[in-house]
Amino acid sequence: MGAIAIGFVAAGATFGIGQLLLAFVPWAWARLLIVTVYAAPAAVAGYSATHGIAQMSMPSPVWQTVFAVVGAVAVGITAVVRISGMAPPPGQPGRT
Numbered sequence: 001m002g003a004i005a006i007g008f009v010a011a012g013a014t015f016g017i018g019q020l021l022l023a024f025v026p027w028a029w030a031r032l033l034i035v036t037v038y039a040a041p042a043a044v045a046g047y048s049a050t051h052g053i054a055q056m057s058m059p060s061p062v063w064q065t066v067f068a069v070v071g072a073v074a075v076g077i078t079a080v081v082r083i084s085g086m087a088p089p090p091g092q093p094g095r096t
Contacts, residue, residue: 001020038083040076049075050067050072
């Protein structure tokens with residue numbers, strides 16, 4: 001039970017730190033780097049999940065890989081859009 005609680009605390013802290021960085025970092029390249037750090041694991045998970053489903057449904061390894069890459073791209077783009085949409089864009093009122 002302790003490991004689960006520590007995992008939730010670490011996940012919340014990581015998410016909170018990322019959101020604070022996105023809110024206060026003024027440079028676009030740094031914001032892109034932060035979003036990439038959060039979206040890359042999602043793309044890897046999308047590849048793995050899609051590849052597992054493709055292995056069960058089609059015999060060709062080439063098509064399994066093609067579908068897995070498409071799944072990774074879809075999940076990665078979705079993660080980038082969701083993460084970058086949470087922080088206000090630079091220059092919004094109320095920002096310093």
